[in-house]
Every structure is written in C-alpha cells, then in structure tokens.
Amino acid sequence: MSSQFNFKVENLSADSQIISFRGYLDETAQLPSYESLANLKSLVFNFDGSRIINSSGIKMWVQLMSQLALLKDLKIVFQNCHPLILDQINLIEGFLPKNAEVESLYVMLFCEKCEKEFDVCKKVSDIRPGLGMAIRDLKELDCENFPECRKFITLDMHPDKTLSFLRRTKETK
Numbered sequence: 001m002s003s004q005f006n007f008k009v010e011n012l013s014a015d016s017q018i019i020s021f022r023g024y025l026d027e028t029a030q031l032p033s034y035e036s037l038a039n040l041k042s043l044v045f046n047f048d049g050s051r052i053i054n055s056s057g058i059k060m061w062v063q064l065m066s067q068l069a070l071l072k073d074l075k076i077v078f079q080n081c082h083p084l085i086l087d088q089i090n091l092i093e094g095f096l097p098k099n100a101e102v103e104s105l106y107v108m109l110f111c112e113k114c115e116k117e118f119d120v121c122k123k124v125s126d127i128r129p130g131l132g133m134a135i136r137d138l139k140e141l142d143c144e145n146f147p148e149c150r151k152f153i154t155l156d157m158h159p160d161k162t163l164s165f166l167r168r169t170k171e172t173k
C-alpha cells in the first residue's frame with residue numbers, strides 16, 4: 001500500500017515555489033535539496049498527498065527544516081496537513097521551523113447517526129477560535145441526511161492538542 005515518496009515543484013516566480021508531496025515519507029524518500037531552496041523568499045509545502053511518515057522520514061525532514069530556519073528572508077507555509085503530519089508539527093521540535101506557519105489542515109469529523117468519518121480541509125484562520133468551528137461552518141457532507149445530521153457530527157480528533165502548535169507560532173495578520 002505504501003507509495004513511493006515524491007514531490008512536484010512549481011515555480012511561481014524566481015524566488016517563490018510550491019512543493020507538493022506525495023507518498024510515504026520514510027528513509028527512502030528523496031527530499032528537495034537545501035541548495036535548491038536556499039535562494040527563495042516564499043515557499044509553500046503542500047502535504048495533501050502525504051499522510052504517512054515514519055521516524056527516519058521525520059529525522060530527514062527536521063534536518064532540512066533546521067537549515068531552512070536559518071534563512072532570514074524565507075517565509076514558509078504548510079498547506080493541507082493531514083492528522084499524521086499535524087501530530088509531528090505538534091510533537092516534534094523543529095518539524096515546523098520558526099519561519100513557517102500552518103495555513104490549512106484537515107479536521108476529522110464523525111457523524112454518529114450515519115457512523116461515517118469525514119475530513120474537511122480548513123484554513124487555520126477559520127478555526128483559530130476552536131476546532132468546533134469546522135462543524136459550525138459545514139455546508140455539505142457526504143452523509144445520509146445532512147444537514148439534519150449536523151447535530152450528530154462530532155470532532156474525531158483532540159480539540160486542544162490538534163491546535164497546540166498555535167501556541168508556539170505568532171498570530172498571522
């Protein structure tokens with residue numbers, strides 16, 4: 001089931017890049033080289049295609065981030081973080097470097113009536129008051145009787161721990 005880790009680079013301008021990850025970040029993964037990133041001012045990491053990570057992958061990632069953290073002119077954005085990526089952001093010092101912020105993440109939901117799991121991708125700015133905002137803001141869902149189901153929908157992740165990284169990062173304006 002594991003898929004080979006890879007990444008796609010999109011150049012927005014000479015000093016602005018989006019890098020989209022796919023697959024399993026483990027010891028066989030090839031990360032972008034520091035040299036290829038060192039002259040950027042804006043860098044987006046899109047984690048949409050990468051939900052799984054292991055300890056060797058984490059080590060490689062943190063090493064690259066520790067180098068990028070020293071680049072004063074660089075601003076990094078993490079997009080579309082799945083729960084396993086968020087766990088690392090929350091638990092591993094340096095996984096999210098000081099010059100980076102999380103822009104969007106997946107909130108896991110569960111409908112107790114339909115007994116179905118869902119995830120919705122939310123901007124961090126929209127859920128800053130609390131993860132429950134993700135339920136309040138739901139517009140449609142792939143479950144039997146939405147919106148009647150709304151009152152049966154609960155968070156399927158820890159409301160405080162999930163956002164604990166926010167306490168370490170500055171409020172974005």
Ligand SMILES: [Zn+2]
Nearest residue numbers: 111114143149
């Ligand atoms: Zn439902």
